[in-house]
Amino acid sequence: MSDKQGEKVDIFAVAKAAKVSISTVSRSFNHPEKLKPATRKKIDKAVRKLGYIRNRAAQTMHGIRSGTIGLIVPTIDHAIFSELMQAFAKSVETQGFSILVAPHDYDLEREYAAVRKFLEHRVDGIALIGQDHSEATYQLLDSNNTPAISIWNYDATSRLPCVGADNRKAGEMAAQCVLEYGHRDIGLVFPPLSGNDRASARFEGAMSVLQKTDGGFTANPDWHIQSPYSLSETKRSVSSMLKTTPRPTALLCGNDVLAVASIYAAHAMGLQVPRDVSIIGIGDFRGSEDMHPSLTTVRLPAGEIGHLAGQHLAEMVIGEPTDMARINCDISLKHRQSCGPVPRKADQPKQKKI
């Protein structure tokens, strides 16, 4: 394979070894069809002999694309973004791009910093999660005419093109589902809403449906938990909620992680799901279907969203400046085992309301 690397091996070294000019070497990479086959072969040989590797930085300087796309996520360490990232990465990779990744820990200042840094690297495109971004971030993107896309939340009025699902509707569907099972004593388990338009939209959707229920939804403040994406913390707070008397007969969770934690919390205190308490999530993360009991949830197709987003952004980068597109991916209620009808009165620990 490669030779000693004592000398730096650049396009000049290759040219010299192949006894051609550097222009010809360059062409052999960028327009191989313009070379005489014999020349191409000579160059290939020299490249292999020297172990030459092209320098994209030098190419980038010519206004040629850098071949990188930036993906900025709240956190890498979360099932839902993992699935998204994987699909996104694969999809842009097939178009020849590499991806730069940065987590910002739900901090919009850090998100801005990440965008800036990526622009310094001259990424060809940038993908952000959701629509909650600082004004500075939006302006930076605007003024730099770097293609950008927002992933995960569909919003017909988004400032950036977006590929995502309707999180409000997801909240509505989840609420609808528990109502249809007859529940009225419903606990809410959501992540912190600020700076997180996905969670906010779900919450609003759920509340709007619940509040116009005439059967009388009980909005008990004790039954409304705000919990971070952490199984253990969520378990703790859900446990204490389930210890109230009476306790809610159903838990509507802002995402599947919280729902899974809720199920564990219920199990740990000896309650059966859904016999004693029904639990519904939003997301349909990897594993939600296979757990026991399997989790009833509103499916948001993370893989599909990631794939489409990647494809779309790549097109924006490569293709003509198309008009701004917004893609709304279908969501669907997955009826599984964790939701069931309201427990009979006798089953409850003490009396139930009305």
Next chain:
Amino acid sequence: MSDKQGEKVDIFAVAKAAKVSISTVSRSFNHPEKLKPATRKKIDKAVRKLGYIRNRAAQTMHGIRSGTIGLIVPTIDHAIFSELMQAFAKSVETQGFSILVAPHDYDLEREYAAVRKFLEHRVDGIALIGQDHSEATYQLLDSNNTPAISIWNYDATSRLPCVGADNRKAGEMAAQCVLEYGHRDIGLVFPPLSGNDRASARFEGAMSVLQKTDGGFTANPDWHIQSPYSLSETKRSVSSMLKTTPRPTALLCGNDVLAVASIYAAHAMGLQVPRDVSIIGIGDFRGSEDMHPSLTTVRLPAGEIGHLAGQHLAEMVIGEPTDMARINCDISLKHRQSCGPVPRKADQPKQKKI
């Protein structure tokens, strides 16, 4: 903030706007202390007015570091690598690097391709998972004197510096644990071993301990499953293993995903864990501790490994060429609920215990 972007805004534009030379502008970024405060202020103003963003590609061409580090993982979409990636990303980020990520789907050819691509981008360092890589990959790394590190598996004879845990020992500890609970009828649930030195090492470790058990470990071929990282498939095959008569009294799983799937499989067929069957994993993924029953497992500190690896690689990039280091992170057995003593004989097929 920024002005109209009609004209390209480069260092010349800034220089002109600030009425200084480009050298001065460049210095204001790289050696600000060498500028007269007044000049610095003028330049800052021009930068802000024009919305200038430095071009790292141009810097990189000067042999200056690109400020990127490549991380190549088997898959992004897997809890264990997520945690690792997050820690790694944060750790190199504090040193000012951005990270390029590529998944290779357990395909060493694709891993090679990813390394090549990253080298074209002139990454300052490369991190790979484990020690199983193609010869071509190793040679490429060698000849390019780009700092590289191998993460996740500690191996005293590794070709690259490594930061990881002793996977063989993890296998031994898991085996030791189930033996100490008295189990002899032990089922094995592992991922495919080829091209995966982590899983192979665990398997070998486990087998070596089991085979020198004099109580008589039963190596039943029906009780040895090879299953991909998929809850549903694993559930299926574990279910059928648990239907054999007699069935194993304990399941030793190559990682926590498989262990969790095994627990779900057991639950789904009405078995209790650990009353009817004990289950142990390896990894201690996020969630393993909080599930119900909590998973007994050998903890591999993914976060710590990722953090140390990032720190170490950054040092290799920035600092003097230090001698090759290998870091072995501690692992520990987490005794939790999913493992217990062997069920009394009477309990096995029908009868309930006590």
Next chain:
DNA sequence: AATAGTATTGCAAATGTTTTCATTTTACGC
């Protein structure tokens, strides 16, 4: 064999920075 036409190849300018070295400006002691 000469000519036109075309397929290859080479030259040199351009890309956006950093840095060395030379030059100019400033400050300070007398």
Next chain:
DNA sequence: GCGTAAAATGAAAACATTTGCAATACTATT
């Protein structure tokens, strides 16, 4: 106010490529 050292700035080369244009080498046609 002058000389000198130190501080600040500028000019130009260097970095590794791509590409438009010019030059050269073929091919086919007469």
